[in-house]
Amino acid sequence: MSKVNFLKPDKANLNTFLYLGTFLFFISIFDVFLNSFFNVNLTGFLPNFLSFLLPLILGFIGLYFIRIEYSGIKNLDLLNKHINTNNFNAILSLLIIFIIIKSLPPILSWFVIDASFAGDTKDVCTGSGACWTYIKVWMRRFMYGMYPNAEQWRINLSFISLVLLGSVGYFATDRFKKYLTLYYVVIYPLIAFLFIFFFISGGPVFFDFSYGIIAAILSIIIGFFIPSKFRFYYFLIVPILLYIVLKYFIFFEEYIELGKLDGLNWVETGAWGGLSLTFIISFFCLIFCFPIGMAFALGRRSGFPLIRYISVGFIEFWRGVPLITVLFMSAVMFPMFLPEDFFIDKLVRAIIAISLFEAAYVAEVIRGGLQALPRGQYEAAKSLGMGYWKMHIFVILPQALKLVIPGIANTFLALVKDTPLIFVVGLLEIVGMLNLAKTNPKWLGFAMEGYVFAAIIFWIICYAMSKYSYNLEQKYKTDR
């Protein structure tokens, strides 16, 4: 056995160093563990300062001893490579291990051990932990807002049917795959709109806005049968004409009243709220902002200078202002710009405002994709004799959109995270409902539980979305 030099661990004395180092390392972890879980301080006899630092010092020496390169022991080499490459890394690793051990007991006791789950009054919440009873009692409000309890099955039923209808794409056979785009772009939003218009609201929500939607969707459907030569002019004129015809000649307000389903009570949008409102707003803004954003992205790259300037102005304007001022505008300024008898519900105004706002971001993302495509793609499409729209729909956009999936996913994530801001116009989705519940005199003092609950829900939604977008990105990745 060669001489042991404690300042220089070497392979010759592998076992000595290994046993000593492992022992010291585990002693340090054991000390912190006891201290944190059982409140026992092994080193209490030492001065305060030293007792505090001792685990760190012991652990550091232990890690120093076992840092032996090419020891031949697979696990030791892996450990050294991952957490113990040098002194600095060793200290950081130790600190992180200690922080995790230290923070586990308080978190666990707050979430589970000392928390109260049973009962339905505040009185059961006597422990030092979280009061999940509060969440349990208020669950309906957090999910559905002020929507009447007896009518909540309408929201559930609509959401379940929409989810089922939305998953059609997974089961479509090859024969129907080519219609999927049409289905998702036109028919599915229409169904969703009808569900919310007739079923969740059960009454006159959208008024003039609904004529616009119906006109737009009708004209898109008819547009498929118009020869492509006239399609551009068709889309400029017909939607407006249809809107006027619908509004003044066919659909009178009484028809809308008649059109509503019998036996359903009207629930005003002011009573909507909670997580379901978050979903409704995110869903519609997502549907609207994408085509608007695409139009402005194309407009910004257009060869016509006037259209380009207008698009640039639009995009830069919305990107330059915070969403909260946009919502302020939709709440206090926008009604001034409309004729007095022209009524738009505040939920619809909020949806329009958020859609326009996010559309500007979507436009910039899509423009990035358009710019990233090589010129050859444009030239090849043109040389095949394709016109502007054909070139974009069949050659450019499919490739460009594939490139910008992460960017678009990020924008949609931002959209979902921005929905709580609608408290500005007086709508209360889940965060707003939490603030309302927090001020209820019977349930004072449970702000923390509420926010943690909402944070968990949002985190799950957003994390799932980002993972899904990552999967999409991998799926559509094509090497060029």
Next chain:
Amino acid sequence: MNFRLKDIVPQLITVIAVVLIFGFFTYNAQINMENRGIDFGYGFLSQESSFDVQFSLIEYDGSHSYFRAYLVGLLNTILVSVIGIIIATILGVIVGVARLSPNYLINKFAAFYVEFFRNIPLLLQIFFWYFAALRALPLPQDAEAMFGVFFLTIKGLYVPAFIWQNFNIFFYSIVAAVIAIIVIRIHAKKVQESQGKQIPVFLISIGLIFILPLLSFLIGGVSLSFEVPVLKQLATTSFIYEGGVSLPPELIALTLSLSLYTATFIAECVRAGIQGVGKGQKEAAASIGLTPNQVLKLVIMPQALRIIIPPTTNQYLNLTKNSSLAAAIAYPDLVLVFAGTALMQTGKAIEIVSITMFTYLTLSISISILMNWYNKKIAIQEK
């Protein structure tokens, strides 16, 4: 010039549509305002505001004008943004570098931080800090001093105030140091290019930035003293701190949540930037005999910064715009003071919302112009 009908018609129709929409809005606005008896104009800016603001950087009370209230709000917005940007940058760079660490634990810890704070709405985080976390702080009389001078209480953070004498001399000394450093840098670059000699610019810079202000203390008659906040009893159960600077809890909650949230995005920018520099660059630099420090300074950083800076500026802009969420917890920023209180009092919806939006717009557009210029300057010159 050969104008073709096909080129003109779409543009003409678009322009007419835009003009029609705007005309429709203006026409309605005029009628609506006439009906409600509101007149349009920016004259109210000079009127007496007669409302108070809790926290302001400049002297302000109800007798000042609306314009001054606007300035108070704007300065508060800028204050929160600047503090937030500084903290977010420091935190973001640390986390971004930690994300690339070979140390498994550090790497995962940083990843956890990013995924955790990025996926929770900012407004929720602000509410959490303000209504839940900061409410758990002790009352002023129970607060324990940190380092003997800081007091973190439920009513805010109390820090010692700096009391300067001859502050302007100190300020000039710093300006002089910065100018000297710039001159030396330029000179060093010239020397390097013409003679190949290296001047230790970094050491000289550090020396200058310390020595010149120190000289101002020794020779220039600058002096600095601290005013530590002292607990004072107002009534039997009511205590406040006197002296020092008090930072309201709204400001703390806002800067904390803004910087924690934005730091996650900056961290991702930094990571992408450093990863974006090819491995070959590092190896090539090492193979021509540069020291690791030189590799970092001369090869990696210039290329990484080119990738990092544009998205990071975007994040700074986002942070500034997100600071408008202050209105939700009643921190008196531009939106709350001007688009909130002032709007309620005057009822001038169009004027006030347009001024507020225009302010933010000016801020972002000027920064993006600056960024475009910078981008062009540092872009690779392809031949």
